[in-house]
Amino acid sequence: MAAINRDDVAHLARLAHIEMSAEELDRMAGELAVIVDAVKSVSEAAGDDVPATSHPIPLSNVFREDVVGHTFTAEQALSGAPDSDENRFKVPAILDEA
Amino acid sequence: MSTDATLSFEEAMEKYDPVLGFEVHVELNTKTKMFSSAPNVFGDEPNTNVNEVDLGMPGVLPVLNKTAVESSIKIGLALNCKIAETCRFARKNYFYPDTPKNFQTSQYDEPIAYDGYLDIELSDGTVFRVEIERAHMEEDAGKLTHLGGSAGRIQGADYSLVDYNRAGVPLVEIVTKPIEGAGSRAPELAKAYVAAVREIVKNLGVSDAKMERGNVRCDANVSLRPHGRERFGIRSETKNVNSLRAVEHAVRYEIQRHAAVLDSGEPVIQETRHWHEDTRTTTSGREKSDADDYRYFPEPDLVPVVASREWVEELRATLPEPPAARRKRLQADWGYSDLEFRDVVNAGVMDEIEETIAAGATPTVARKWWMGEIVGRAKNADVDPGQLGVEPATIVELNKMVEDGKINNKMASEVLDGVLAGEGTPAEIVEKRGLAVVSDDGPLLEAIDAALAAQPDVADKIRAGKLQAIGAIVGGVMKATRGQADAGRVKELILEKLGVNA
Numbered sequence: 071m072a073a074i075n076r077d078d079v080a081h082l083a084r085l086a087h088i089e090m091s092a093e094e095l096d097r098m099a100g101e102l103a104v105i106v107d108a109v110k111s112v113s114e115a116a117g118d119d120v121p122a123t124s125h126p127i128p129l130s131n132v133f134r135e136d137v138v139g140h141t142f143t144a145e146q147a148l149s150g151a152p153d154s155d156e157n158r159f160k161v162p163a164i165l166d167e168a
Numbered sequence: 169m170s171t172d173a174t175l176s177f178e179e180a181m182e183k184y185d186p187v188l189g190f191e192v193h194v195e196l197n198t199k200t201k202m203f204s205s206a207p208n209v210f211g212d213e214p215n216t217n218v219n220e221v222d223l224g225m226p227g228v229l230p231v232l233n234k235t236a237v238e239s240s241i242k243i244g245l246a247l248n249c250k251i252a253e254t255c256r257f258a259r260k261n262y263f264y265p266d267t268p269k270n271f272q273t274s275q276y277d278e279p280i281a282y283d284g285y286l287d288i289e290l291s292d293g294t295v296f297r298v299e300i301e302r303a304h305m306e307e308d309a310g311k312l313t314h315l316g317g318s319a320g321r322i323q324g325a326d327y328s329l330v331d332y333n334r335a336g337v338p339l340v341e342i343v344t345k346p347i348e349g350a351g352s353r354a355p356e357l358a359k360a361y362v363a364a365v366r367e368i369v370k371n372l373g374v375s376d377a378k379m380e381r382g383n384v385r386c387d388a389n390v391s392l393r394p395h396g397r398e399r400f401g402i403r404s405e406t407k408n409v410n411s412l413r414a415v416e417h418a419v420r421y422e423i424q425r426h427a428a429v430l431d432s433g434e435p436v437i438q439e440t441r442h443w444h445e446d447t448r449t450t451t452s453g454r455e456k457s458d459a460d461d462y463r464y465f466p467e468p469d470l471v472p473v474v475a476s477r478e479w480v481e482e483l484r485a486t487l488p489e490p491p492a493a494r495r496k497r498l499q500a501d502w503g504y505s506d507l508e509f510r511d512v513v514n515a516g517v518m519d520e521i522e523e524t525i526a527a528g529a530t531p532t533v534a535r536k537w538w539m540g541e542i543v544g545r546a547k548n549a550d551v552d553p554g555q556l557g558v559e560p561a562t563i564v565e566l567n568k569m570v571e572d573g574k575i576n577n578k579m580a581s582e583v584l585d586g587v588l589a590g591e592g593t594p595a596e597i598v599e600k601r602g603l604a605v606v607s608d609d610g611p612l613l614e615a616i617d618a619a620l621a622a623q624p625d626v627a628d629k630i631r632a633g634k635l636q637a638i639g640a641i642v643g644g645v646m647k648a649t650r651g652q653a654d655a656g657r658v659k660e661l662i663l664e665k666l667g668v669n670a
Contacts, residue, residue, distance in 0.1 A: 124466035139205025
């Protein structure tokens with residue numbers, strides 16, 4: 071079994087801004103360990119002749135020419151924003167007083 | 169805001185050895201963004217240079233800008249780096265409203281350029297080699313304005329407004345290896361290094377390289393260790409130090425602050441510091457913690473970049489003359505002495521002088537204005553000379569007025585002040601202020617007579633051929649005409665009057 075403990079899950083949950091109950095943390099620690107083990111079995115199947123890859127499609131250098139395309143108006147850009155002011159997205163204060 | 173204790177720089181240097189490191193972000197001047205076809209333009213109305221990719225809307229896909237890749241390779245080559253045969257992008261995950269995707273597309277384990285160096289010439293001609301760890305491609309973030317609370321500062325702000333025009337602008341981040349052995353020249357080296365990077369990217373034409381617009385931004389890492397110890401001390405990272413002068417000051421300040429912390433027996437805290445130009449100090453930002461656990465992973469929406477050796481060599485062939493070679497050529501073209509040229513370089517006005525000459529001034533005139541008039545004003549205003557806002561055309565116009573005898577040098581200097589104060593063009597200011605050289609000989613002759621009468625012994629000396637004595641008479645005339653006389657014409661008239669052939 072991969073070593074994924076409850077603290078690891080709590081840490082990840084905090085980084086991902088996901089609120090998890092104590093029960094969820096316990097359950098997820100076990101489930102994640104199983105998932106990581108499953109992924110690990112892939113590396114066991116691949117021999118030294120199989121190079122590591124980060125992309126399933128054998129493509130490279132998919133480029134766009136540097137030519138200006140479409141843009142939104144500020145109204146369009148902000149149309150889905152919960153709040154806005156002066157044509158900008160308005161967001162809550164990020165950091166409390168240090 | 170509490171003030172940190174500092175040691176004097178000299179004492180800090182006696183006790184400790186500084187180690188530096190820099191992360192310089194260069195904004196590329198491509199027409200479009202890194203992964204979207206929205207325009208890359210500074211200063212437009214907020215949230216108008218954005219489309220669905222920049223706003224991170226669901227289901228959108230990034231497409232890499234070929235020109236941005238080529239610019240990145242050029243920067244790598246100019247920094248004497250190796251160019252990766254193949255490299256990929258990665259997601260740097262964090263929650264902050266400057267990136268609407270909740271990740272920044274960057275490069276992590278496979279930067280496009282690595283293992284380079286840059287030879288930095290210090291003000292006395294010493295060459296110091298800075299080794300480059302890597303240069304990688306990434307995208308810029310949006311711009312936050314913190315409002316309410318203590319205005320403009322993130323602490324205590326009530327809310328922030330976000331403009332995503334800058335989100336997705338192509339960036340190249342250049343990271344040095346730890347820089348050891350700079351000693352007391354560390355602040356100077358810091359400034360010279362950032363200046364050299366700025367010069368290179370400007371020379372390559374891949375960035376507008378205006379620090380005041382954030383095209384080149386520097387994060388400065390500083391740590392201290394006792395002399396003779398190999399292990400590095402704990403570093404601080406001062407963010408977004410955005411002028412050459414600030415880079416020098418920030419490194420100097422951090423050395424002095426670290427030295428005081430170490431002297432007190434406390435450990436230095438590894439943290440981000442914010443630079444404050446007004447007080448020339450830094451304050452603590454967030455401490456490095458879990459928030460910096462970015463969980464990088466390969467970007468699944470982009471395929472690898474393969475830089476064939478043919479492509480790299482094609483790009484290498486397009487590289488312009490390196491700045492060091494360019495300096496040599498410019499000095500020869502302009503006919504400046506070594507000392508004159510070094511002063512120009514150290515004052516940071518070489519590009520400005522080149523532009524002024526291109527606008528029609530002679531090298532002598534361009535140097536006279538920048539070194540004689542503008543550098544001093546910039547120092548008083550505490551900005552880099554190029555940031556003062558003097559246009560080459562203004563200098564050419566002022567000089568023409570002087571050469572045509574419309575105004576003298578003293579008035580030209582006054583007109584320059586007017587231009588900088590936003591009063592209009594030189595011609596408008598001359599008109600408005602009623603500045604004009606007194607060229608009617610009548611009033612000049614009266615003033616000359618008076619000056620000669622007042623200093624008969626000087627008049628005798630001039631008659632006897634001691635022409636250098638004429639300055640005293642010219643001075644008297646200038647005083648009597650409140651500086652409005654054309655000194656050259658006054659000289660001629662005095663000599664005429666005394667019957668002396670110059």
